[in-house]
Each structure stands twice: as C-alpha cells, then as structure tokens.
Amino acid sequence: MxxxxxxxxxxxxxxxxxxxxxxxxxxxxxxxxxxxxxxxxxxxxxxxxxxxxxxxxxxxxxxxxxxxxxxxxxxxxxxxxxxxxxxxxxxxxxxxxxxxxxxxxxxxxxxxxxxxxxxxxxxxxxxxxxxxxxxxxxxxxxxFDINLGDISIFIEFLDCLDLPQRWKDRLKRHFFRRDYFESLLKRIELGIGFNETRKEDVLKKHLGIKVDISDSDLKERLMNINAIEFGERSIEDIINRLNVKSENIISSEKGVEIVRVIRSFLNINCELEQLPNLISNFAKEEDEHQFDNVIQMASNFSKKIKLGIGNTDINFKTDFGHSIEYYDGIMFEIEDxxxxxxxxxxxxxxxxxxxxxxxxxxxxxxxxxxxxxxx
CATH class of the missing domain: 3.30.930.10 (Bira Bifunctional Protein; Domain 2)
Incomplete structure (x- = not known):
C-alpha cells in the first residue's frame, strides 16, 4: 500500500x-x-x-x-x-x-x-x-474526493455587476487575498465614489454655481473665474472628470445590495452536474437576464468536464479559496x-x-x- x-x-x-x-x-x-x-x-x-x-x-x-x-x-x-x-x-x-x-x-x-x-x-x-x-x-x-473551482466564472460574474470597472478590477485582482478582499466588500457596503452631494458641494459652496447647470454654461462660468488655477488641465478635462466621478457613485444602500449578491454567488457549493441549475436559480432570484453569460459559461463548463471525467463524483465551489494567486482558470484539489x-x-x-x-x-x-x- x-x-x-x-x-x-x-x-x-x-x-x-x-x-x-x-x-x-x-x-x-x-x-x-x-x-x-x-x-x-x-x-x-x-x-x-x-x-x-x-x-x-x-x-x-x-x-x-x-x-x-x-x-x-x-x-x-x-x-x-x-x-x-x-x-x-x-x-x-x-x-x-x-x-x-x-x-x-x-x-x-x-x-x-x-x-x-x-x-x-x-x-x-x-x-x-x-x-x-x-x-x-x-x-x-x-x-478520495475531488473539489473543483474556476476563477474565470467568478470574473464573468463580476463583469455582469453594476459596479464601476475599477472596483471590478480590484475584486478580481485581490480575490485570493481574502482579508483584503473582505475589506473591499466592506468598503463597497459603505458606499464608494464621488456622489452628487459632493459635486454640489464643490460647485455651490466653493464656486457659487448651481449643481443643475449644463456643461456649456459651467464651462463659461469657469472661464470667468480668474481665481482658480487650473494648471495644465483644460476646463473641458475638469468638467469631464467631475461628471465621471459623479457617475461612479455607489450609495451605501446599493453597495450593501451588491455585496449581498456577491456573497450569495460565492456561497454556491454543489455537485458539478447541479451547477447550471443553481446558477440559473441564483439569476432568477436576482435579475434573470443580468447573468445570462454566467449561466452559459457555467453550463458549458459543467457539461464538458462531467462528460470528460465520466462517473467520478466532483464537487464545485464558486468560492474555491485556493491559496495560489497565479491560477487564472480551473482550480482543483483531491483530498483524502x-x-x-x-x-x-x-x-x-x-x-x-x-x-x-x-x-x-x-x-x-x-x-x-x-x-x-x-x-
């Protein structure tokens, strides 16, 4: 033996x-x-x-x-x-x-x-x-038992979320650094971005301009404010940057909901052949069409792997928790x-x-x- x-x-x-x-x-x-x-x-x-x-x-x-x-x-x-x-x-x-x-x-x-x-x-x-x-x-x-995961399915899931791209990239990059990943989720729950309140504060309090002003009127007003030093940035750049920041806001209420969806997805733990149905049920509970790409990817993955492995029982976890950061696709472990x-x-x-x-x-x-x- x-x-x-x-x-x-x-x-x-x-x-x-x-x-x-x-x-x-x-x-x-x-x-x-x-x-x-x-x-x-x-x-x-x-x-x-x-x-x-x-x-x-x-x-x-x-x-x-x-x-x-x-x-x-x-x-x-x-x-x-x-x-x-x-x-x-x-x-x-x-x-x-x-x-x-x-x-x-x-x-x-x-x-x-x-x-x-x-x-x-x-x-x-x-x-x-x-x-x-x-x-x-x-x-x-x-x-022995076989456990399986695929980081690319989680990445596809993140791409479906209504979350600023820079935050999607952060979650992808730090998925394996679990303490830091958790801290990112908590920051999202608190709300992120440069919201309309902050935009209004800058325009009204510091510049004396109403927040509902059009971009063309804002440009004209800024050109007449001599006290502001713009440096090398054009007025158009400043306006665009202000608008982009205000659009990237995730309120605390919305952040809590996004994190709930992420945690719900990462709780999927099932036999491999059950994966497509569980992903479909997850999507129906959230937004039936938002996660169509994830459903298709999980279905293809499950079908091809199960067909190739045969009768061997395989367990799938969306939160595989592998400790090696360089994996970028399928991950598996065989345990006693x-x-x-x-x-x-x-x-x-x-x-x-x-x-x-x-x-x-x-x-x-x-x-x-x-x-x-x-x-």
Missing amino acids: SRNLSIQELNNRFKEFFLLEGFNYIEPPLVVNSDIYFETSGEQIRKDMFSVSSAQGTEMCLRPDLTIPTCQTFLKDNQHFDQAKLCYSGPIFRSGDVNNSIELNQSGIEILSTNMIKEDNYQEEVDIINLAIKTLNNINKVN RDNQSNKLLVGGRYDSLLNNLGLDNRASAIGFAVNNNNI
Whole structure:
C-alpha cells in the first residue's frame, strides 16, 4: 500500500509513472529569486518562504513550490520548442505545513505551450484531472474526493455587476487575498465614489454655481473665474472628470445590495452536474437576464468536464479559496475522504503566469502537484 512507501520511494514511483505517460523529467533549481513569488503567489506561501539576501542585495529563497521554477526552466529553453510536458519530484521549503516541517516533498507535472490559442472545450482540463486521478490510482489511492473551482466564472460574474470597472478590477485582482478582499466588500457596503452631494458641494459652496447647470454654461462660468488655477488641465478635462466621478457613485444602500449578491454567488457549493441549475436559480432570484453569460459559461463548463471525467463524483465551489494567486482558470484539489484537511493533490490552469515571467505570446499552462508528505 502507498502509506508504506517512503518519500524517496514515492518520488521514484511518480517519476517512473510520469515518464511512461510521455513527460520529460527535469530538476528545477533549489534557490530562486524571491520577487516572482511576492508578485504572483498567495499570502500564505509568501509568509512561509525562506528568504535570504545575496551579496548583490538580491533577495533569494529556497523554492516554496515547483511550478514557478519549472516554468522558468521551460521559458529559458523555449527558443528550441514551443511546448513541453515536464515532470518533477523533489523537495520544497515552507515553514507552515505538516507540523512546521521545513522540507516538504512534491511530485508533479506541467503542460506548457506558447503561441497557442486556447479553445473553450476544456479538453486540457479534462485530461489533466483524469491524469491526476490515474496518478493516485497508480499508488493504490482510490478513497478520495475531488473539489473543483474556476476563477474565470467568478470574473464573468463580476463583469455582469453594476459596479464601476475599477472596483471590478480590484475584486478580481485581490480575490485570493481574502482579508483584503473582505475589506473591499466592506468598503463597497459603505458606499464608494464621488456622489452628487459632493459635486454640489464643490460647485455651490466653493464656486457659487448651481449643481443643475449644463456643461456649456459651467464651462463659461469657469472661464470667468480668474481665481482658480487650473494648471495644465483644460476646463473641458475638469468638467469631464467631475461628471465621471459623479457617475461612479455607489450609495451605501446599493453597495450593501451588491455585496449581498456577491456573497450569495460565492456561497454556491454543489455537485458539478447541479451547477447550471443553481446558477440559473441564483439569476432568477436576482435579475434573470443580468447573468445570462454566467449561466452559459457555467453550463458549458459543467457539461464538458462531467462528460470528460465520466462517473467520478466532483464537487464545485464558486468560492474555491485556493491559496495560489497565479491560477487564472480551473482550480482543483483531491483530498483524502477520511481526512478532508489532507490535500493529496492540487492543480489548475495558470496561463498568465508565463506572461508574468516574461513571455510575450499567448500561452497555455496547466498542471498539478502531489503532496507526497500527505500520501
């Protein structure tokens, strides 16, 4: 049984299995530049990193995961090829896992491509999940549950909300930083923007102008106020900026309602085949047509994944809560059914990570890692 295998034996078993599946084995560097983890990884990884400063002042760290150094290795060599199936087995270094163990161990695979246009058929996602299941079955692990999420569905949901774009962008950018994400929701509840009351205060109190004045009349009045120093900004710019700010208002009442809708969406937790119906029911309770794109996206996602995976039970969460910030599509984890806090394997799609590492072209990147210490 797998629980009798040592870490080294697991490393060898996984390596042999991945090689048979057509992957090329690499050994990513143990020490890497810390900056990329500060920019792309989750708060927990950043807290658990072991970092030191080099003689040149560059902050370096013992690798806290293997995905990023694997991608860096791929990009260094991709002048010779534009796609690769890479695998690895080896230590990572974090302070906060498995009874504060410093050295942990992972075995995993990454499928990386450049100059690739990704289609919405989810075939790579299906293949990677099936391979993850097969990987665990290969060491006689069969008693587990699969949890699934997709950050792109949440992003599509945000795009449907009546919320200023800059606030949508903030919520997207900080979704994985949950404390800060919560603080953003609380700020929305309090009301945001430059409201009509503030606009009226500026025009009436400071300039002696009625708030219902037309833009043309406002321009004429401003041109006659010699005491105002406009600097390099034109009067038209000032008027446009004032109008834009007043249009971006979210009142406290409206903010509370928007946050309620966001929290309601993030509470969806169901079997994958139930996802389209739950999203449809959610939309009917809110605004039946506002979320049509989300319904279509969730339906396509559920259908393609379920069809490709077969009879395997899969649970879907809109609030997947993954701790790795560089995931930008599907995210999944396989946990021990007898101990749900025991994550056997984690993975997902992270196309944008290759671009953050310096790639200019379109990219496709997806993979997973087995937590060998939890086997």
